[in-house]
Amino acid sequence: MAVDPKRWTRKVWQTLSSIKTGVVLLITAVVLSAAGTIVLQRPVTDADEMQRAYSPQVLRLLDAVGLTDVFHAWWFVALMLLVSLSIIAASIERFPNAWRYFSRPYKYPDQHFRRSLGIQKQIPIPDEETGLVAAERALHDLGFRPERVVQSDHFSLFAERNRLSEMAVYIVHASLLLIFFAGIVDALWGWRGFVALTRGQQSSVVDMRDGTKKSLPFAIRCDAAGQENYADGSPRKWWSQLAVVQNGQDLQAKQIVVNDPLVFQGIRFYQSSYGPTGKLDKLMIAAKSADGTGEKKDIALSVGDSASLDANTTVQLAEFFPDYVIEDGQVYNRTNSVENPAAHFVVTSKSGKPVNIWLPPLEGFAENLRSPYQLEVSDLRLGYFTGLEVSHEPGQWGVWAGVVLMGIGLAFVFYLAHTRIWALPLRDANGGLKIWVGATANRNREALEERFHDLTEKIEAELKSQKEAAASAEVASIA
């Protein structure tokens, strides 16, 4: 059997643009994304937790079909593309009809149309012109702008409102496509990472989500950072004073807080966390000679720093543990918060061998009593880091534009009805002259019925007042 390519493409197009295909695609998308919320997803779950949650065989199977990373799997992206294609095809298929409707309004109702129209009424009039004028005035009163349509032997009236409402569905579909498109742009060219900085530090390297590193063409420097607390001690505000540095020049500076990032060349720096590095910034100590002579001396040391105590003696801060624990004859650090600190100093004299001083004096390690100087900690200043999320989303403006467009489109779809009203004079079966008035709207029929009722009442009132005016004029002329 020969395959006719023309027929084949026609068939593909028909399938793609049909509502049925759209529904099947949407249901598939719903089922797959629901699966993605039930199965633990690799990008947001620790590897350990994945192994705890599933047996190795199940995990291998899930990985193989991509269910552990649904939203980045090729078949999910393909599905999204198919959905987009289906929306485009369906819109193109239906657009010409809607466009004809939109661009060439139906201004003169023929007999067939008049017979089938749901909302209509006939009102007796004395002559054609009076009736048309009355209808025109009534329409004006209701906020319409009627136009006169010229026929071979008479005029008729046409008025409409919110014709754009017929196009609104396409606005919504277009906005959805714009959002999809922007999302794809971000998925392909966007990235996310993390930078941790301590005060005064600068960096141009970002730790990416996938474990790689990315270098930026500029560096970001943290000049200051801090946390403010509520009375109960929970954090109220985190802030960082940041500066962008390029070729030794400060190009931009801003104090960022959570919800208010710094943006430079489309790259955004977000305040994401703040906390102790567990590293010491400075330890203040007071040193006094062990024999009680001499002055007390205040010294500030960082880890590795040395300071001289007198001409022959120096002290070095060798180690600092914010939260120490002794196991198997070794000193270890347990956490990074200052729960149980210990400091290790080495005092060296020219004459003797170095003496290890521990504060507090840990048994088995400390040789505090042999030291020529007694040390005392007066204060400690910890290092804090500020955690910055870094992201680049070139498509996000497309997303926001799409959202705004969709809002406008939905407002048109749901809250603006395309209303059309026709009026024309005619003779009924008994030869009486009438004005025929009819109306239609693409949604909210009840409101239209109410409005139509108002309209016909107004026309009748108008006709009556004209008749009275004519009658009184006649009376006046007789008198």
Added chain:
Amino acid sequence: MARARVEQQQPATSGTTLIVMVGLGIAFLLFMAFLNVVKSGSLLSESNMLYAALIFYAGAGALYLGFGVTGTDAYLRFASLATWAGLAASSGAVAHRWYEAGHPPFASIYEMLLSFVWTLAVLTLIAEKKFGVKVIGTVTMPVAIVGVVLMQLLRTEVHPLVPALQSTWLHVHVTLAMLAYAACALSFALALMFLIQDNVQNETFLAATSLFGIGVYAGILTRFDNWGGLSVIAWNAPEKSEVFLQRGVRLFVVIPDLGWLMLLVLLVVAAPFVLYIAGRPRKDESLFTLANRAVFISILLQVVALLVFLLRARGGQYSSLDAGGLYATSLAASPFILSGLVSGIFSSLLYLLLLWRRPDLERLLPTAEALDRITYKTICIAFPLLTLMIAAGAYWANRTWGSYWSWDPKETWAAITWLVYAGYLHMRITRGWRGRRAAYFAILGFAVVMFTFFGVTYLLPGLHAYA
């Protein structure tokens, strides 16, 4: 159930009895509350206002139910009055909380419930006065009561906002979510009423009620643990907070034997559904009668399950599978289980109301066409609200975490909700789906909304851990 049965036997002519009873009940409770107020010394505290709201909503619920059963107009008048009074008390509580916290009450699940109950009362009055859907209070008032009772269990002190939540966009997002979900709830209630007016058989409602119960108890039984126990979150009473094993990981304790009870209830609740499936092809009336009996037994058992759960969660120390030692728990630690149990009972009671008083209900409701139209209109309001809610959430996430969409479960399910309602609109507009199919679709939409709101928080992990 007891009250419903009494009224089943007494004819509707004993008109004012219910009003007098409810009035006396309210007066008694107000008197007790007054004694409490005198003791505590402050009249306008939030808890007092909530207490008043609870009393009025309960009274309104009873009167709406009485109206539904007897059709006496006086009940409706007093029910509206009670709803107004409850709304005034709720408004006071909302205003008080707003003033004290300095931000609109959306930051914790307690504050969200506060706002939700307020919105629900407003919508009830609107539906009643503007659209003439008079019995809607029978559905919404019990929900409001559950909400207020849940609030009594949750931590109430003004909790400072963590930095990520300090954003106007959060308020916009949550307000829109509340409005959208309330509109979805309304469309659901209207669709149900449409089905009643559209002569859907009682048996079908029975099967649906049973299916809902199966869903609730199956959800609860996901916590079935350690041969017959039920895992609940441990509660630290002095701190008024859940016990955490480590950051973000809650400690579960196992209440022994409660799991078996829940399993038993599941079986009984499922019985009407099974009987329905079995009886449908043969149109076997005797099976349906049996199924209706099973509903009675299931209500009794559900009440027992609720009481046992209340008693065991309130007192006692339980062991945990993940840590040594004994821990206490509390109702406050399991709001979802509690609301599941309560709503299961309510749905069964509503079925009984339908079973006994269907002709009266049909007389009181607007016509099927009108209900169909109002359902559609409500969804036309809900859908743009859902759209804006998702957009505001995305914008907020982008300002806070640097990403407008991260496929976390709550986000994904919000998108699924949106798609379901988009499907409804397409089917209705392009395919002309009206009536029953549209009503089923609206009900499906609300089921997805409920899953997004409760199910995701209860069953799935995610970023939205704040609520």
